[in-house]
Amino acid sequence: MANIQSNFAQSDAYLSALIREVHATPVAPVIGRRGFFKLAGAGAAGLVLGFQLGDAAFAAENDAAADGAIQTMNAFIRVASNNTITIYSKCPEIGQGIKTSFGVIIADELDADWNHVVMEQADINPKVYGSQGAGGSTSIPRAWDQLRQAGAGAKAMLIAAAAKQWEVDPRQITARDSVLTHAASGKSATYGSLAAEAAKMPVPDAKGLKLKTRAEYRLIGKGFHGVDDPKVVTGQPLFGIDVQRPGMVYATYTKCPAAGGKVRSFNVDEIKAERGVIDAFALTGTGLMAEAMPGVAIIAKDTWSAFQAQKKLKVDWDLSEASQDSTSRFSEEAKKIAMSFPQKADENIGDVDKAFAAAAKTVEAYYEYPFAAHAPLEPMNTTAHWHDGIVEMWVPTQQPDRGLPSIAKAAGLPEDKIVLHQTRVGGGFGRRLVNDYACEAAAISRKVDGPVKLQWTREDDFAHDFYRPAGYHQFKGAIDGNGRLDAWREHFITFTADGKKEASGANLTDNIKFSIKAPNLRRGTTMFPLRIPTGAWRAPGDNAQVFAEQCFMHEMSSVAGRDHVEFLLEAVNRDVPELAPKDKSVNFSPKRVSDVIKMCADKAGWGKTAPKGSGLGLAWCYSHAGHVAQAVELSVDANKRIKIERIVVVLDVGPIIDMTGSQAQAQGASTDALSTAMGLKINIENGRIKELNYNAYPVLRMPFAPMTIDAYFIQSDNPPTGMGEPAFPALAAALGNAIFAATGERVRRLPLRDLGYSLAI
Amino acid sequence: MFTLTVNGQSHLVDVPEQMPLLWVLRDHLNLVGTKYGCGVAQCGACTVHVGGNPTRSCQLTIGDVGTRAVVTIEGIGDAPNGAKIQKAWLEASVPQCGYCQAGQIMSATALLNSTPQPDDSDIDAAMAGNLCRCGTYIRVRQAIKNAAAKPA
Ligand code: FES
Ligand code: FES
Secondary structure: OOHHHHHOOOOOOHHHHHHHHHHHHOOOOOOOOOOOEEEOOOHOEEEEEEOOOOOOOHHHHHHHHHHOOEOOOOEEEEEEOOOOEEEEOOOOOOOOHHHHHHHHHHHHOOOHHHHHHHEEOOOOOOHOOOOOOOOOOOOOHHHHHHHHHHHHHOOOOOOHHHHHHHOOOOOEEEEEEEEEEEEEOOEEEEHHHOOOOOOOOOOOOOHHHOOOOOHHOOOOOOOOOOOOEEEHOOOOOHHHHHHOOOOEEEEEEEEEOOOOOOEEEEEEHHHHOOOOOEEEEEEEEEEEEEOOOOOEEEEOOHHHHHHHHHHHHHEEEEEOOOOOOHHHHHHHHHHHHHOOOOOOOOOEEOOOHHHHOOOOOOEEEEEEEEEEEEOOOOOOOOEEEEEEEEEEEEOOOOHHHHHHHHHHHHHHHHHHEEEEEOOOOOOOOOOOOOHHHHHHHHHHHHOOOOOOOEEEEEEHHHHHEEEEEEEEEEEEEEEEEOEEEEEEEEEEEEEOOOOOOEEOOOOOOOOHHHHHOOOEEEEEEEEEEEOEEEEOOOOHHHHHHHHHHHHHHHHHHHHOOOHHHHHHHHHHOOOOOOOOOOOOOOOOOOOHHHHHHHHHHHHHHHOOOOOOOEEEEEEEEEEEEEEEEEEEEEEOOOOOOEEEEEEEEEEEEOOOOOOOHHHHHHHHHHHHHHHHHHHHHHHOOOEEEOOHHHHHHOOHHHHHHOOOEEEEOOOOOOOOOOOOOOOOOOHHHHHHHHHHHOOOOOOEOOHHHHHHEEOOO | EEEEEEEEEEEHHHHHHHEEEEHHHHOOOOOOOOOOOOOOOOOOEEEEOOOEEEEOOOOEEEEHHHOOOOOOOOOHHHHHHHHHHHHHHHOOOOOOOOOHHHHHHHHHHHHHHHOOOOOOOHHHHHHHHOEEEEEEEHHHHHHHHHHHHHHO
């Protein structure tokens, strides 16, 4: 693996000033049809190229605004005369390595010397930067073409400058490691020495640029160190919680333990008299859980004083609209109604009843998984400073741009009066797609003189999450006379917040819809009303649904007496036109699925005979545009202690950009999935969350972590897709199938801890 | 008023004696590398060395620190094992979100201080208190072994 390390970001003052200017310009600079915009670029400034990054919706919006001619630039490359290349990255870093990957893609096409590349984080301004979310593993696919074009565009201008200077044909100039060479004349020059001249060259047409083929990549696919790692390992301030401002005070914000409760009154005098407390007040918020709910703010001299005072807080809650949800009741009721299939089917292909009547064999099973919290290690926080008519904020968020309107609403200010600085994020997993804590900080800051850091306690964090919803699946399947999957009936019991559609993260995913290809298929949904907020949780929907469905697939292949891998390959390659994705942009491919399954089976040693008490399980999923198969080899002792022998992950997510980062994501997601399947569960009683710290929510620890996880990548020429999520969903199913192989016991309920299983050291 | 020696520097701090060392470091000495994760000795993000021992700083009050020297992630690189561990961390690309890593590095350095050649069970025992929500355990283990294999 290449040992490549970038200089770690030194702030580029010139570029920062330039960006601020762009922010301040009432009419953003116009990019021509060519797709790039040349900025300033005189003398020492070198070549500064602005370009557009963003999703289709964002681009369309801008196109519509100006006849397709005006686009707003939202990303920047600077080639300085000292050879330093600065790249402004616009997406939040949440541990998935985006900051590194973006730089690698540009630098490869630019043929830059990676040792002279510096990455900078852009501030939040959707008007300037377009979509800035990091979620759903979408950052890379969206930006892939745009980043490569930008790198190629800057290179073309450097080459044009050299060609003019040397009076040679630009096509005869080659680029490598930030140096241009004309072999015939023996001339060569560094990018830095050409930067000022390059800035005077015409801007090339983005569409006309020739991009590299995969064989020509020099950086893409190699291993890279995270650009901020040197700061991480030396404890430099990076995260939201690390923000310090002169004169800063500290706040807690206490909401009703039962979601939706409102403050009637609280012991304000007592709280204000607590040591270190500066102020205490109630806020009504906006009344929306994704924004700011009613609560009590305590402002103190330091975090600990605020936490201490919070413990003394006594609030009289108005519970009239508060949650009374109970997870044990949901479980009971789901079980009761599971066999009553809803009248109205969401999907109805072929005729399941006829297939069941004609079946050689039928199988029925009921699966269940619980609510789960995100519990990222950095508890929610935001620093906000209301000054000069604006609120300036430092927010650790996955989705700053979408949060902006809510934050402005909570602050009671127009959007252009909110200035957001993005910080590194201590774990996302989907939690920080919602900006509730930032909304609270904005509202609090209006009542505080000077900067204030809102800090949630770990208990606040557990009690006010947007949980992965529980789910319940009643299946019935049919095997035909040839031992093939012939019918699949599924009653999915889930939750609704508004009484109309599924709550956030509670719908059957599309991926599931076209991955179970039974010629006779019927699916129906029952929804329980839910007051507790739910949300996206690493690989939303797939993270638990794949467990239920891929374990049930294994039940079917077992009953059919078939080899599971053969059964899976046969099923996914079945042609059921009604189940093919309608949206052309969906990249689901039975061929790619087959390839990952075959390779995974091969690497895991599928078909070898396992000793008694040992077993091998395999499952696959199509999740977030990635095609993935996972295998688990384990043994189980008489006390239901599971020893994980091996985990194999095979992914096809297109070409890999950063191999080190991709390996890390494959290992991390698999570890997270093992941890979640074994032990994680949120119980809710009378609207209150029961698990409020890690002692009750046993995230996997070192002694139980697998010694190795073998990740393999099938690198296809398809555009790259994200790595943050796909390696999660199939793991739990592979685990369940392996337990069956080892013991003959079916595990149909998560977490496995509830069934008496634990991991051996 | 307390006198506190952190990373070889002496500080005077005016805080209540019940305040945990974690918050003295973060809010009063501007040493924010030490992290808050749980406040109840469950996550290890707040691990520092006190008198040479790995300690959860969310559990130790300033009043109980006494005259013992405190070393944090900001200062651990000045000690040979700390520098070795940090380097091994970079080479193995351990961090994902990075939030737990200060605590992991402090625990790992303490392990090398007491057990220069740790085996897997030594690593399990020393690192069990440090949660990593991102699941970087495989690389943490590898980095510790790599560091131990390097000459002092
Ligand atoms: S914050 Fe001290 S152990 Fe978690
Ligand atoms: S790297 Fe994210 S918690 Fe460990």
